[in-house]
Structures are given as C-alpha cells and as structure tokens.
Amino acid sequence: xKIFRAIAAVAFFxxxxxxxxxxxxxxxxxxxxxxxALADTKIALVNTEEFVDEKTGIVRLVMKAVNGEFQPRQTxxxxxxxxxxxxxxxxxxxxxxxxxxxxxxxxxxxxxxxxEQQRKGEDAQAAYQKRLQEKLGPVYDEIGxxxxxxxxxxxxxxxxxxxxxxxxxxxxxxxxxTRAFIxxxxxxxxxxxxxxxxx
Numbered sequence: 001x002k003i004f005r006a007i008a009a010v011a012f013f014x015x016x017x018x019x020x021x022x023x024x025x026x027x028x029x030x031x032x033x034x035x036x037a038l039a040d041t042k043i044a045l046v047n048t049e050e051f052v053d054e055k056t057g058i059v060r061l062v063m064k065a066v067n068g069e070f071q072p073r074q075t076x077x078x079x080x081x082x083x084x085x086x087x088x089x090x091x092x093x094x095x096x097x098x099x100x101x102x103x104x105x106x107x108x109x110x111x112x113x114x115x116e117q118q119r120k121g122e123d124a125q126a127a128y129q130k131r132l133q134e135k136l137g138p139v140y141d142e143i144g145x146x147x148x149x150x151x152x153x154x155x156x157x158x159x160x161x162x163x164x165x166x167x168x169x170x171x172x173x174x175x176x177x178t179r180a181f182i183x184x185x186x187x188x189x190x191x192x193x194x195x196x197x198x199x
Contacts, residue, residue: 041157044177049163051143051182058182059191060139066132073124080117084110146185150177
C-alpha cells in the first residue's frame with residue numbers, strides 16, 4: 001500500500017501545484033503610495049503532507065475506501081509473490097538432483113508467474129490512480145480553493161508549502177498554518193459530504 005499512498009501524494013501535489021499556478025494569474029496592479037512603501041506582506045507555511053494523515057489530516061482525504069476497493073488485488077499480488085518465492089526455493093533445492101528438463105519446466109513456470117505478477121501489478125496501479133483521481137480529485141480542488149479563501153480571510157499574502165521548498169532551514173511556529181487550516185477545512189467540509197456526492 002506504500003506505493004498506492006505515494007501515488008496519492010503525487011496526485012495531490014499535482015493538483016495543489018495547478019491551483020497555485022492558477023492563483024498566480026496576473027492581478028491588476030496598484031500604484032504604490034508616493035512614499036515608496038510596500039504593502040504589508042504576511043507569509044505563512046503549510047505542510048501538505050499532513051493533509052493525508054489518516055488520524056490528524058483532512059478527513060475527506062482519508063483513502064481507506066479506495067484502498068479497500070483494491071485490497072483483493074493487493075492480496076492476489078501478494079499470493080503470486082509467495083507462489084514465486086516457493087517455486088524458486090523448491091527449484092534451488094532440487095535443481096542439482098533432478099532432470100534438467102524438469103528444472104527448465106519449473107523455471108518457465110516461475111518466469112510465467114513473474115510476468116503475470118508484473119502485468120497485474122501495473123494494471124492495478126493504473127486502476128488505483130484513476131480511481132483515486134475520481135474519488136479525491138474534487139476534494140483536492142476544494143482544498144486549493146479553501147487555501148485561497150483562508151489566505152484572504154487571514155490577510156495572508158503568500159502561503160508556501162514546506163514539502164516543496166528545500167531552502168527553509170528554520171521558521172517560527174507561528175508561521176505554520178497547517179493545523180489551523182486542517183481544523184477549519186474539516187469543520188466546514190465534514191467527511192459525510194464526500195459520501196453523498198454522486199459516483
């Protein structure tokens with residue numbers, strides 16, 4: 001399931017990046033006061049990796065439902081791997097004392113199972129990504145819009161995602177809005193809302 005969670009994280013970051021680009025569209029410029037002073041700038045930090053935490057993250061992003069749909073495929077792939085391991089072990093033990101033709105037949109069977117496992121694994125991964133996007137894509141869009149609204153409501157000029165920026169070595173905890181944003185989003189968007197949307 002680690003592969004599936006990594007895929008979900010990549011999909012999430014792609015959607016957030018798209019929302020950030022959309023938010024950076026040119027806005028009408030205003031002339032600075034004659035004194036040359038810049039408008040007050042308020043910067044905040046957010047850790048989007050925390051959004052997908054099953055216990056403390058955004059409840060509508062919990063992927064248990066999608067993961068549950070793909071559990072049978074995961075079980076099948078695990079079973080295929082166990083079968084490959086057993087056949088490989090049996091072949092290694094018996095290869096020195098059995099007919100080479102029998103050994104070759106066993107090796108052919110192992111190769112066939114490996115190809116089947118690879119094909120089924122790739123099919124499962126593609127189907128998982130598609131299903132995850134269907135189920136969670138709209139939620140990711142809502143999160144992007146909610147971050148924009150949160151920034152406006154709190155007078156924040158710029159929100160930086162600490163998971164994407166390598167240069168931040170240290171920052172005040174008061175800049176981190178992750179927990180506050182998650183709490184606000186969860187209160188305004190309960191998990192039941194995602195369950196009532198049409199499939």
